[in-house]
Amino acid sequence: xxxxxxxxxxxxxxxxxxxxxxxxxxxxxxxxxxxxxxxxxxxxxxxxxxxxxxxxxxxxxxxxxxxxxxxxxxxxxxxxxxxxxxxxxxxxxxxxxxxxxxxxxxx
Numbered sequence: 001x002x003x004x005x006x007x008x009x010x011x012x013x014x015x016x017x018x019x020x021x022x023x024x025x026x027x028x029x030x031x032x033x034x035x036x037x038x039x040x041x042x043x044x045x046x047x048x049x050x051x052x053x054x055x056x057x058x059x060x061x062x063x064x065x066x067x068x069x070x071x072x073x074x075x076x077x078x079x080x081x082x083x084x085x086x087x088x089x090x091x092x093x094x095x096x097x098x099x100x101x102x103x104x105x106x107x
Contacts, residue, residue, distance in 0.1 A: 038040075047067045063072040085094040 060073060060075040062070050065071050069086075069088065071086050071091060073083070073086070075082055080097075083096045084092055087093045
């Protein structure tokens with residue numbers, strides 16, 4: 001833009017080119033978001049039709065390898081939740097938290 005406030009054809013062309021570039025970008029973003037929403041809706045519909053619900057409740061979740069050996073376990077202990085990892089022989093290799101600490105009851 002010139003200093004006296006009037007626009008030259010070059011300034012106008014530069015502004016239009018910039019706006020066209022922004023519009024192309026926004027069209028791509030909008031198309032991507034629309035595709036994502038459609039895919040999420042389709043996945044949600046499939047799980048709804050299959051009877052899958054959004055909440056899983058359990059006292060213990062065990063992860064087993066292809067041979068059926070337990071490799072990890074998320075469980076509730078008297079002191080709180082615990083995560084355990086096992087080796088191929090079924091021996092505990094790591095536990096979190098390592099020791100259960102009883103927290104004081106606040107009244």
